[in-house]
Amino acid sequence: MVNPVRIAFIGAGIMGRHHLAVAERNPEIEIAGVAEFSPETREKLAARGIATFADHREMLAAVKPEGVVISTPNAYHAPAAIDCIEAGAVPLIEKPVADTLEAGLKLRAALAGTDLPALVGHHRRHNPIIAAAAAHVRGGGLGRVLALNGMWLRRKPDEYFKEAWKMNPALGGGTLLINAIHDFDSLRAICGEIESVQAMTSSASRGFAVEDTAAIIMRFESGALGTFTISDNVVAPWCWEMTSQEDPRFAWQPEDCYVICGTEGSLAVPTLETWTNTPNGGRDATFIRRKLYHVAAESMELQMAHFVRVIRREEAPLVTVDSALGTLAATLAVPVSAQRGTAVTIAELLA
Ligand SMILES: NC(=O)c1ccc[n+]([C@@H]2O[C@H](COP(=O)([O-])OP(=O)(O)OC[C@H]3O[C@@H](n4cnc5c(N)ncnc54)[C@H](O)[C@@H]3O)[C@@H](O)[C@H]2O)c1
Numbered sequence: 446m447v448n449p450v451r452i453a454f455i456g457a458g459i460m461g462r463h464h465l466a467v468a469e470r471n472p473e474i475e476i477a478g479v480a481e482f483s484p485e486t487r488e489k490l491a492a493r494g495i496a497t498f499a500d501h502r503e504m505l506a507a508v509k510p511e512g513v514v515i516s517t518p519n520a521y522h523a524p525a526a527i528d529c530i531e532a533g534a535v536p537l538i539e540k541p542v543a544d545t546l547e548a549g550l551k552l553r554a555a556l557a558g559t560d561l562p563a564l565v566g567h568h569r570r571h572n573p574i575i576a577a578a579a580a581h582v583r584g585g586g587l588g589r590v591l592a593l594n595g596m597w598l599r600r601k602p603d604e605y606f607k608e609a610w611k612m613n614p615a616l617g618g619g620t621l622l623i624n625a626i627h628d629f630d631s632l633r634a635i636c637g638e639i640e641s642v643q644a645m646t647s648s649a650s651r652g653f654a655v656e657d658t659a660a661i662i663m664r665f666e667s668g669a670l671g672t673f674t675i676s677d678n679v680v681a682p683w684c685w686e687m688t689s690q691e692d693p694r695f696a697w698q699p700e701d702c703y704v705i706c707g708t709e710g711s712l713a714v715p716t717l718e719t720w721t722n723t724p725n726g727g728r729d730a731t732f733i734r735r736k737l738y739h740v741a742a743e744s745m746e747l748q749m750a751h752f753v754r755v756i757r758r759e760e761a762p763l764v765t766v767d768s769a770l771g772t773l774a775a776t777l778a779v780p781v782s783a784q785r786g787t788a789v790t791i792a793e794l795l796a
Pocket residue numbers: 455456457458459460461480481482483499500501516517518519521525539540541566568608622623
C-alpha cells in the first residue's frame with residue numbers, strides 16, 4: 446500500500462477547519478500539524494492529538510510536510526505559500542491566490558525557480574456542475590456565446606464580520622475578493638478569458654471600508670458580453686452557495702445564478718437546464734428544454750483528493766497560480782474600473 450501523504454495546515458479558522466475535516470476523512474492523508482494563531486483553537490486541536498504550532502515556519506521546519514493547506518486571511522496567502530515552497534512543500538492556497546497582483550507575481554516568481562507544483566483552492570472547478578457546464582459551452586453546445594448574466598446576491602449574517610479582516614481592504618476583505626472571485630473563476634472556466642471589466646461599486650449599506658455591492662460589465666476574449674451583480678447585504682437566494690447544493694451549510698433554493706446565452710441555445714447554472722430551438726426557429730418556434738447530465742459530488746473532497754495526486758506528481762494542478770492570477774486580475778479590475786469610471790483591461794493589470 447502507498448504511504449499516506451503528510452499534509453499540514455496554516456490557519457484553522459472557518460475554512461481551515463473545513464479543509465482539516467475533509468483531510469481527516471481521506472485515508473490517503475496523514476495530518477502532519479496545524480499552525481494557528483488562536484490559542485483556544487490550538488488547545489482544541491491538541492486535545493485531539495494534532496501537533497499544533499503558533500508559528501507556521503516553526504511547523505514547516507519541525508514536521509517537514511509534503512503538502513500544506515493555507516487558509517489564512519487573504520493577505521497572508523502569498524507570503525505563507527512562499528515559505529512552504531522554500532521548505533519544499535506543495536501548497537494548496539485558498540482563493541484568492543494573493544490579495545494583490547504584486548504579491549501574486551512574487552509568488553509566481555518564487556515557484557518558477559523550483560520544480561514544485563502549487564494548487565489554488567478555486568474548488569468549484571472540481572464541482573461536476575461547473576465541469577459539465579464548461580464541457581457543454583466549450584464543446585459548442587450553445588453555438589457562439591454572445592451574452593451572459595451572473596449573480597451573487599445574499600445577506601451575510603452580522604457575526605460573519607466579527608473577523609476584522611473581512612471589512613479591511615488592506616487585508617483582502619470585501620465581497621469582491623471573498624465571493625465574486627469564485628464566480629469570475631467559474632465564468633472563466635465555462636466561457637474563457639475575461640478581456641476587460643467596467644464596474645460601479647458601493648459600500649453605502651454596510652458603511653464598511655470595503656464594498657458590499659457592485660454592478661459589473663465584462664467582455665470576454667471570445668467577444669461575449671456579460672453582466673454580474675453582487676451584494677452581500679440583500680435578502681435573496683441567487684448565489685452559487687444557495688443554489689448549487691455544494692455546501693450543506695446553505696439552505697438550498699432551486700434557482701440559478703448564471704444564465705449563458707449563445708446563437709444555438711442557452712444554459713442556466715447550476716440547474717444545468719438548456720433551451721434550444723428548432724433550426725431557424727423564430728418567435729413562435731417551440732423551445733426544447735432539457736437538463737445536462739452530471740453526477741453530483743462534493744467538490745472540497747474532490748479538490749483534496751486531487752491535491753494528494755498533485756503532491757504525488759500523478760496529476761498537474763487543475764488550478765495553477767498562473768490561472769488564478771487571471772481570475773485575481775479580473776476581480777481586482779472591478780475596484781480599479783469603479784474608481785476610474787472607465788473600462789479596465791486585464792492585460793493592463795497583468796503587464
Ligand atoms: N473556498 C471557499 O469557498 C472559501 C470560503 C471561505 C473562505 N475562504 C478563504 O479561506 C481563507 C480563510 O477564511 P476564513 O473564513 O477561514 O477566515 P478566518 O478568519 O475564520 O480564519 C483565518 C485563520 O487564520 C489564522 N491565521 C492567520 N495567519 C496565520 C498564520 N500566519 N499562521 C497561523 N494561523 C494564521 C487566524 O488566526 C484565523 O484563525 C480566506 O482566504 C478566504 O478567502 C474560501
